[in-house]
Amino acid sequence: xxxxxxxxxxxxxxxxxxxxxxxxxxxxxxxxxxxxxxxxxxxxxxxxxxxxxxxxxxxxxxxxxxxxxxxxxxxxxxxxxxxxxxx
Ligand SMILES: [Zn+2]
Numbered sequence: 001x002x003x004x005x006x007x008x009x010x011x012x013x014x015x016x017x018x019x020x021x022x023x024x025x026x027x028x029x030x031x032x033x034x035x036x037x038x039x040x041x042x043x044x045x046x047x048x049x050x051x052x053x054x055x056x057x058x059x060x061x062x063x064x065x066x067x068x069x070x071x072x073x074x075x076x077x078x079x080x081x082x083x084x085x086x087x
Contacts, residue, residue, distance in 0.1 A: 005072075008036050008079065010086040016041035023086035029079045031058040034066075039083060055080075 008029065012021055015035035021027055027036045030045060031054050037045070045051060062077035 005075070008076075009084055011036040014038040014041055016044075021086075026083040026085055028081075028083045029076075031055045031080050034062070034080070042083075 009027070010023065011027065013019065014021055014027070014037050015033075016030070016037045017040075019038050019040075021036070021038060026039050028039065028042045029035065030037050030042075031051070032045065048054075058080050059077050062080065063074070066076055
């Protein structure tokens with residue numbers, strides 16, 4: 001149940017552009033599909049027209065969607081807004 005952190009934070013490729021992610025590279029979760037993506041894809045995501053409304057709803061819907069799936073929905077959901085690296 002707590003393996004999401006390792007799985008997501010240690011993804012070795014960006015799910016959007018397939019670019020390689022080194023363990024020290026910052027990555028962040030997409031507010032659209034909850035996949036780990038690189039920071040340049042995040043910047044592109046922020047330029048999407050619906051980003052503002054999607055991101056505004058992301059925490060609430062994320063908490064609801066992931067509560068059963070993940071032990072720590074709060075930590076998981078915050079990864080959509082704070083870049084992180086593989087620990
Ligand atoms: Zn990318």
